[in-house]
Amino acid sequence: MSNPLTAGMELGRKAPPVALVVFGASGDLTSRKLLPALAALSRRRQLTDAFAVVGVARSDMDDLAFRKLAAEAVPDADPEWEELVKGFRYVQGDYGHPDTFEALHAVLDEVDESRGTNGNRVFYLATVPEQFGVVAAALDKHGLARLAPGHFGRLVIEKPFGHDPQSAAALDATIHSAFDEDSIYRIDHYLGKETVQNVLALRFANAIFEPVWNRQYVDHIQVTVAESLGVGHRGGFYETAGALRDIVQNHVMQVLGITLMEPPATVDAQGIRDEKVKLLKAIEIMDEDQVVTSSVRGQYDAGWVEGEPVIGYRQEEGVAPDSTTDTYVAMRLAVDNWRWAGVPIFIRTGKRLPKRVTEVAMSFEKVPHLPFASALTRDLEANSLVVRIQPDEGVTVGFGAKVPGSEFRIRTVSMDFAYGAAFIEESPDAYERLLLDAMVGDPTLFIRSDEVEQSWKVVAPVLSAWEAGDVPVSRYEAGSWGPRQADRLIEAGGRRWRRP
Ligand code: BG6
Numbered sequence: 001m002s003n004p005l006t007a008g009m010e011l012g013r014k015a016p017p018v019a020l021v022v023f024g025a026s027g028d029l030t031s032r033k034l035l036p037a038l039a040a041l042s043r044r045r046q047l048t049d050a051f052a053v054v055g056v057a058r059s060d061m062d063d064l065a066f067r068k069l070a071a072e073a074v075p076d077a078d079p080e081w082e083e084l085v086k087g088f089r090y091v092q093g094d095y096g097h098p099d100t101f102e103a104l105h106a107v108l109d110e111v112d113e114s115r116g117t118n119g120n121r122v123f124y125l126a127t128v129p130e131q132f133g134v135v136a137a138a139l140d141k142h143g144l145a146r147l148a149p150g151h152f153g154r155l156v157i158e159k160p161f162g163h164d165p166q167s168a169a170a171l172d173a174t175i176h177s178a179f180d181e182d183s184i185y186r187i188d189h190y191l192g193k194e195t196v197q198n199v200l201a202l203r204f205a206n207a208i209f210e211p212v213w214n215r216q217y218v219d220h221i222q223v224t225v226a227e228s229l230g231v232g233h234r235g236g237f238y239e240t241a242g243a244l245r246d247i248v249q250n251h252v253m254q255v256l257g258i259t260l261m262e263p264p265a266t267v268d269a270q271g272i273r274d275e276k277v278k279l280l281k282a283i284e285i286m287d288e289d290q291v292v293t294s295s296v297r298g299q300y301d302a303g304w305v306e307g308e309p310v311i312g313y314r315q316e317e318g319v320a321p322d323s324t325t326d327t328y329v330a331m332r333l334a335v336d337n338w339r340w341a342g343v344p345i346f347i348r349t350g351k352r353l354p355k356r357v358t359e360v361a362m363s364f365e366k367v368p369h370l371p372f373a374s375a376l377t378r379d380l381e382a383n384s385l386v387v388r389i390q391p392d393e394g395v396t397v398g399f400g401a402k403v404p405g406s407e408f409r410i411r412t413v414s415m416d417f418a419y420g421a422a423f424i425e426e427s428p429d430a431y432e433r434l435l436l437d438a439m440v441g442d443p444t445l446f447i448r449s450d451e452v453e454q455s456w457k458v459v460a461p462v463l464s465a466w467e468a469g470d471v472p473v474s475r476y477e478a479g480s481w482g483p484r485q486a487d488r489l490i491e492a493g494g495r496r497w498r499r500p
Contacts, residue, residue, distance in 0.1 A: 015041070015439035017050030017118040018152075019111050021104065023135050024126035025055025025066065025090065029158065034126065035073035037431035039081045046436055050116040053088045054107055056100065066090035087115050095131050101142035108144070119151035122438050128237075129160050133174035140178030156185045156438045159250050160241065161447075164463065165456040172449050185438045186447040190251040191258075192430025194419070195389040197445075199258050199360070200267065202387065202395065209385070210263070212364065214339045219382060221259075222361045222498055223252055225349040228305050229356070230478070231327070235318030242326040244297070244459060244466075247349040253280060253455040254447070255389070256345065259360050260335060269444040273451065280454035282337040291465035296474060296485045298328030300352040303478030310352060310478045324473050327351045330486035331462070332493075346490055348497070352478035357500045358389040372408060379411040386498075393427065394418040 020038075022030055041047050055066045070085045071077060077085075089107050093100025111117050123139060125132050136155060139145040147153045155175065162168025175184060190196055203210050212218070225247050231238040238246065257276035264271035286294060301312040313319055313327050328350030335345060364383040377400070384398035395417045403409040419427060437445055465471060474483035481497065490497055 013436070013440070014046050014048055015051060015436060016120060016441075017048060017116055018120040018122055018439050019052045019054055019108055019115070019117040020122050020124060020435075020439070021054045021056060021108070022124045022126055023056045023095065023131070024128070026057040026059035026061060026069070027126055029126040030055070031069065031073040033429070033431045034124065034435065035070050037429055037435050038084075039074040039077055040428065040432050041436055042081050042084055043078055047084065050118065051084065051087075052111045052115045052117055054104065054111060055088065055090045056095075056104060057090075057092065058094055059092065061090050061092060063088065063090050087111075095127065095134050095138065098138070098142070101138050101144065105142055105144060119147060121147070121151075121153045122156060123154065124156040124438075125158060129158075129163075132157060133171055136175045136178045145178040152183070152441065153179070154183045154185055154438060154441070155179045156187060156435075158187050160245060161186060161250075161452045162456070163240070163245070165453070165460050168452055168456050172452070176449075181449055182443070184449070185434075185443055186449075186452065187434055188250050188254045188447050189430040189434065190254050190389075191445040191447075192432075192434040193389060194427040195387065195393045196255060196258060198395075199387055200272075204263055204267070213362075215341055215343050217364050218340075218343050219363050219365045220344045220346060220493075220495055222363070223255055223259075223345070223347045223359075224361070224498070224500060225251060225255075225358045226353040226481075226500070227349075227351050227356050228353060230300070230310060230352050231313065231316050231319070233317060235316040237318075238327075239319055239323060239325050242297075243329045243349050243351070244326055244462060248329055248331070248347065249455050249459045250447075252347050252349060253451075253458065255358075255360060256280075256283070256333075256347075257451070259387070260340060260345075262339070267444075269442065272444055273448045277448065277450050277454055279335065279337075280451060280458065282335050282340070283458050284334040284336050285457060286461050286465075288461070288465050288468075288470060291462050292470050294332040294489070295462050295466075295471055296328070296330040296483060296489055297326040297466055297471055298330075298350065298474045298476050298483040298486065299323070299325065300327050300350070300478045301475050303352070303480065305352055305354065305479040312478065313352075326466070326473070328353075328474075328476060328482045328486070330482065330489055332489060333458075344493060344495075346495075346497070348482060348486060350476075350482050353481055354479055355500075356391055359386055359498075359500055360389065361386040361498055363495070372410060376407065376409045379409070381412045386500075388500075392418065393420070394422075 067085050067088050070088055091104045162171050257279050261275035261279040264275045299313050314321050314323055330348040333345040362385045380400045386396045388394045397415045398412050400410045401413045403411050474485045476483040
């Protein structure tokens with residue numbers, strides 16, 4: 001198996017012959033992410049001619065209509081994509097009906113014949129979550145899941161992986177009855193982001209960062225996943241999720257895993273995932289009292305974002321007028337292990353914040369003794385190291401420097417590494433990376449079932465205490481940095497949220 005963290009650089013890394021079966025082919029994810037990602041892979045010659053997409057959905061379409069949809073999803077398509085799309089097929093049907101899977105079986109046999117896809121399949125579940133188990137079970141029942149030796153059948157599944165620990169376990173049981181864990185590729189698209197992978201390079205390919213990456217030098221850590229967008233047309237879905245389930249249970253936990261884990265023995269699927277799960281197990285599980293003192297749930301009211309007036313969450317389409325769904329979460333977490341004992345980890349995520357920015361910021365301890373008059377160091381902040389995950393990808397180190405002049409004044413300055421300036425290569429979209437990995441068969445950047453289970457264990461007590469009404473919903477104005485309670489959460493320990 002090739003190593004995905006270097007394999008992107010390997011010349012000629014290509015998908016093997018394979019049919020990619022997309023359930024939910026008429027949906028938003030397919031048009032917005034999957035088809036453009038495939039077009040980019042085709043442009044980079046990372047798909048062979050022995051490739052086909054078979055779309056499955058309930059929408060009334062035929063092969064031609066699906067090809068048109070695929071062409072339109074990629075406005076700047078090149079002739080190769082147009083050629084590839086001509087081989088795409090569509091199966092219309094209900095996921096609960098055997099006819100759908102019999103028709104799919106027949107189409108896949110035809111595609112093997114006409115495109116040379118060789119009996120290899122990647123099944124991508126881009127459906128609503130309620131259908132995940134239904135589709136997996138039906139694939140098994142119709143002999144599509146477990147293939148003869150020499151062929152592969154993999155299942156790619158999108159979050160949410162369950163709604164709570166119990167439903168996640170039930171979903172896992174259904175999927176495992178059809179596919180082995182080795183053939184299940186659970187996507188967290190944050191792991192496909194270059195900058196998240198760069199945390200591994202930063203930590204383990206350099207001598208200067210890892211020695212200070214621990215409780216002796218780090219005062220606290222802040223993880224921010226801020227979005228300026230509201231819930232848009234996803235109000236109906238969002239009402240059943242909320243920010244804790246939508247972002248914290250998955251994206252934030254994965255970013256924490258990569259950032260705080262121990263160095264893996266090997267940078268491969270087992271090495272990295274073993275270390276991530278160990279880290280997740282070290283996150284302290286809060287009791288009810290801790291949830292009250294260490295978590296903030298917020299919901300946005302009307303306000304202004306990026307110069308435009310926007311409505312409040314309760315006025316969004318598909319949202320109950322008295323909804324208590326969280327669109328903002330802030331929490332203080334503790335990681336009970338040798339490396340991080342006593343270092344508070346502050347996380348926050350929210351919709352309708354002032355800007356879209358995701359970052360991990362380490363704030364370092366003060367020097368043991370500052371041999372300057374205090375008036376001269378008024379503008380000196382603690383050293384910091386900020387991994388800017390998006391949109392302005394890079395790394396910033398903040399440190400003190402002497403202000404030019406006859407006085408010895410010291411002020412914080414920053415040293416920046418920006419992806420855009422340092423490399424001419426463009427970062428591939430996360431989905432390009434992950435789709436190719438699933439086709440090639442490399443699970444390193446996908447989530448293992450024990451990671452899902454452990455992330456739920458961290459989040460579940462917070463959900464239950466919230467649902468029991470222990471933590472009131474705090475309101476915040478759209479376009480602000482969240483509710484005041486979140487400021488109090490961090491300020492209680494004498495620290496402040498960064499304003500990225
Ligand atoms: C998704 C969430 O997983 O991530 C969305 O369901 C959110 O609500 C999105 O907007 C954010 O992803 P990104 O890549 O834009 O940070």
